[in-house]
Amino acid sequence: MSSVGVSSLEASEGSSEKIMLNVGGVKHETLRTTLMSLPGSRLAELVDTEKPPSELFFDRHPEVFAHVLQYYRSGKLHCPSNLCGLLLEEEFTFWGISSADVEPCCWETFRQNKENLKALAEIKPAGMKKEEESGQKRQSRSSRGWQRKIWALFDKPYSSISARVIAIVSLFFILLSIIAFSLWTLPSINSHQLLNAWASNSTVDFPSTLPLEAKILDTVEIVCSIWFAFEFLIRAVSCPSKLRFFMNAMNIVDLLALFPWFFRWSSNNFSVFALGFLHVMRCIRLLRVFKLMQHVFGVSVLTYTLRASLTSLCIVPLLLFICTLIFGTMIFFAELIHEDSYFSSILSGFWWALVTLTTVGYGDVIPVTGQGKCVAFLCAMVGVLLIVLPVPIIVNNFLKFSSLVKTKYSMPRMKENRSVDAGPTSSA
Incomplete structure (x- = not known):
């Protein structure tokens, strides 16, 4: 009989009702009609012959089969809570049983391991940072195109040390620009009171002379604007896909954040309103810090937790x-x-x-x-x-995913430590 993991030990001359099933050394005795109750399953196909075998041997998990056989008898598929859901799914597939038939009381246990495996595949903690960096460096060396290298330099902070420095410099200029604009709104520096004019629906002419502090802040603003324009231009030129680049929400924010300087010297109400809106866009650019911290363990787990808890x-x-x-x-x-x-x-x-x-x-x-x-x-x-x-939804998911990731990435180190502690063995 050509079935994976199954062999016929004895074939009966007649159509005997009793059939012995030996699964992993554990014997189960049942009726042929019981196995025929689930058409299309592996056991039903094996006994659906004129001369069904009186005993079958399967080299499979015996504990799982006990629940499978009970499903044939009662029509209700339950799962043992002490076994991995991935193992259960593999066994159910072998026996030709759909996992969708699992009872609601056992469904959470059955699906939990698959969801955990998905979470572990998507969360990248700090422990994997060095491996990713080395992989990205190999990819960068294998690729001779300047466009890919420049794109990684300005958009992938962990691709190299230089990219990390550029990301930190970019965040510094963002913070410097926000601080400069915040100081510019002080009454002692902003003598022309553009913001007050906008609030009172009136217009004020820009004065011919400015305080020294205002000139310094204007110089800082010019330097920041030059850096923002240079960085955006480099990223726009070197990006792999121009359409995806300009459709990205954060890139649109970066583009809008380039324009505050053009409205700085105008005193009409619309320009002042536009100035405030565009500086809000510049504040939103601070979200880049999450790209720089994407490999930090807590940030990675929290990001995935929020996505998993969104529903x-x-x-x-x-x-x-x-x-x-x-x-x-x-x-x-x-x-x-x-x-x-x-x-x-x-x-x-x-x-x-x-x-x-x-x-x-x-x-x-x-x-x-x-x-x-x-x-x-x-x-x-x-x-x-x-x-x-x-609150409990987010906290429970965060603790669960955090524990999973810590366990997964501590296990290889534990095995490595055991091998080091054991040392080389010699035989007499």
Whole structure:
């Protein structure tokens, strides 16, 4: 019989109902009709003959087969909790059983190992940094194209020591530009008061003379702008795909961050507003620090934790939206009978409910009636629960993935230490 891992020890002359199954040295006796209850499975195909064998031997996992045989008998597939889910899936595939038939009570245990394996494949802790660096260096040496080398130099901080230095210099200029603009907004330096003019809907002419501090900050701004333009131009020229480069969100932010200087010398309201918006883009560039820290253990695990928890966390905004509608409507009708009510419409009730549920509590809109205060009490309690809800999800996932990665990347070192401690052996 041509089946992997199975051999027929004895064939019966008739169609005997009893069949002996020897799996890994453990014998099981069952009926032919029991094995025929799952058409398409391996055992059903083996006994679906005119002369089925009276005994079959399989060199497979005996503990898993006990659950497989119970699935033939009861129609419910359960999994042992002490075995790896990947091993179970491999055994189920051999016996021709679909893993989708696993019972809900055992599904989490069955899937946990596969999800953990996926997490370990995507998380790259600091322990793997040296291996990746050496691999990238080999790739860089094998590639003679200047374009690939320059792209790695400016966009892949861990490709070389020079790339790491350039990434740190870029972050330094980003911080320097933000600090310079923040100091420029001081009243003692910003004598022409452009920001105040924008706030008051008026225009002010740019003065002919500037304080020394303002000239120094303008010089710093020019130097930072030159570096940003140089860096963006180099990355745009050397990138492998121009379309992907300009479609990337962070690259769009980098492009917008190049323009604050062009609006610096204008005093109209639109220019001042554009100046503030573009400097916000420059602050967003600080997210580059995550690219520089992508191989740091904690950052790598936290990044994957947030991605893995995203599906569960999506329910929080939905609940917040529903509770805002409910409590906003309740507070409006609860305060409707009071003459000095702060809630002139349901929209103002929505604003109050949102501020209360998020535990911000501005206090600009407050209930004054007894029933309104009862609604506020309930709204505040629900808000606390909504804020606390995401915390255990993130913490539990972070601890789980952190423990997995630490265990995985400590095991090779443990084996290496054992071999070193053991030392060479000699025979007499």
